[in-house]
Structure formats: structure tokens, C-alpha cells
Amino acid sequence: MKEKKTFLTLLIVMGLLVPGCGDSNKSEKRQQEGDTLTNNRPLVDDNEQVGSNISYLRASHARYHEYGAAQAPMPIKDPNSKSISWTIESESEEGAIKLQDHIIFMESRLKNNQNPRGWDKLFLMEAYMKYNGYYTTSVERNDRSVVVSKNANTVCAYEVISAHSDAVSGDFFARGDIMRDYSTRAEAILASGACSDVRGDLERYIDERQIQR
Numbered sequence: 312m313k314e315k316k317t318f319l320t321l322l323i324v325m326g327l328l329v330p331g332c333g334d335s336n337k338s339e340k341r342q343q344e345g346d347t348l349t350n351n352r353p354l355v356d357d358n359e360q361v362g363s364n365i366s367y368l369r370a371s372h373a374r375y376h377e378y379g380a381a382q383a384p385m386p387i388k389d390p391n392s393k394s395i396s397w398t399i400e401s402e403s404e405e406g407a408i409k410l411q412d413h414i415i416f417m418e419s420r421l422k423n424n425q426n427p428r429g430w431d432k433l434f435l436m437e438a439y440m441k442y443n444g445y446y447t448t449s450v451e452r453n454d455r456s457v458v459v460s461k462n463a464n465t466v467c468a469y470e471v472i473s474a475h476s477d478a479v480s481g482d483f484f485a486r487g488d489i490m491r492d493y494s495t496r497a498e499a500i501l502a503s504g505a506c507s508d509v510r511g512d513l514e515r516y517i518d519e520r521q522i523q524r
């Protein structure tokens with residue numbers, strides 16, 4: 312009995328002393344969750360990332376509607392003020408909370424210089440825009456409704472958040488499809504006159520971070 316106890320104590324001490332040993336479970340778990348930085352490049356697939364609620368949103372996509380209507384949520388776009396707003400109604404309060412949490416989670420990732428879905432140039436461009444202060448996001452919830460507004464301060468940033476909102480509306484909400492790659496649309500925005508000032512920086516940002524799917 313005493314020998315067993317001594318052996319267990321030895322194992323615990325080794326776990327504390329050997330570098331990385333005590334962290335191995337945590338790091339393995341983070342890797343499974345897609346939450347690990349490899350060579351300072353954020354991992355891509357956030358589908359199962361704890362806190363993003365993506366699996367839930369994808370499975371429940373049909374239970375979100377345009378406020379007071381049966382159709383899938385649609386963004387209201389105003390190119391003059393470079394703003395986009397959504398009023399989304401969920402069939403349950405839980406759904407509204409999960410959606411609000413998703414948006415808060417994603418915004419905080421972008422603000423912390425991370426880029427979910429690093430194989431998709433559109434998401435990379437949005438991450439660049441958010442990190443560099445080219446647009447703001449606000450999200451409010453009231454029972455089952457969620458109001459989101461995004462305000463850009465350049466036309467280039469507006470085009471990026473506008474394209475992102477089309478993906479969310481037309482594919483994510485309408486069909487629960489999160490597999491499409493929006494890089495071609497992103498390239499067209501990048502090549503447009505609206506983005507000439509930031510094109511060099513954006514190209515560098517994409518080069519440094521884009522990873523294979």
C-alpha cells in the first residue's frame with residue numbers, strides 16, 4: 312500500500328517537473344478544438360471550437376427568421392452610411408443566446424488578431440478589417456430577437472462585410488451550408504478600386520496567414 316502511494320506521488324511530481332507534461336491533455340484538447348496557434352498561425356477549422364456555437368447554429372439554421380416573418384434572416388444594407396443591420400428572430404431564447412454568443416466570440420477572435428477559417432480569403436479579409444479598426448460590430452439581444460449592426464469606415468471594408476453578410480444570409484441561415492469558399496468574391500473586392508489603398512497590406516496579410524483547406 313505504502314509502495315503504491317510512493318509510486319503515485321512520484322508520478323505526480325514527474326508530471327509537474329517534466330516540461331509540457333502537465334499540459335499535454337490541455338494542448339491535445341485545444342488542438343481538437345482548433346484553438347491552437349501553430350507557428351503563430353491560427354488554426355483554421357473553427358467548426359467545433361468551444362464557444363463559437365457553429366455546430367449548434369448550423370443544425371438550427373432553419374429556426375432563425377427575419378423578425379416577424381417566415382423567411383430566413385436578411386441583412387439590410389446601406390452603402391451610403393457603409394452600414395449593415397440585421398434583426399433576427401429565433402424560435403427559442405436559447406437560440407438567440409447562442410447566436411449572440413457566436414457573434415461576440417467571433418468579434419473577440421478578430422480583435423485579438425486571430426482569423427477563423429484561414430483558407431477562405433473573405434474571412435481573412437474581414438479579420439484584417441476588424442483588427443485594423445475599419446469596421447465596428449454591435450450585437451444586442453431581447454428575448455428571442457437579436458439585433459446586429461456593423462459599420463464600416465471605408466468602402467473597401469464595407470464591401471467585405473457586405474459579402475460576408477451575403478454568405479451568412481444566403482448559405483449559413485438559408486441552407487445551413489458552411490462549406491463554400493468565398494475566396495473568388497474576396498479576390499474581386501481586393502482587385503477593385505475601393506481597396507487600392509490597402510491592397511498591398513491585405514495581400515501580405517493573406518500571404519502570411521492563408522492555409523490549405
Ligand code: HEM
Pocket residue numbers: 357358365368369371372397413414417418421427428437441448459461472475476479483484489
Ligand atoms: C464556418 C463557420 C462560421 C464561421 C467561421 C463564422 C464566423 C463569423 C465571423 C468572423 C463573424 C463576424 C464577427 C464580426 O464581424 O464582428 C460572424 C458573424 C455572424 N455569424 Fe458566423 N460564422 C460561422 C457560421 C455561422 C452560422 C452557421 C451562422 C448562422 C446559421 C452564423 C451567423 C452569424 C451572424 C448572424 C453573424 C453577424 C452578422 C454578420 O457578421 O454579418 N455564423 N461569424
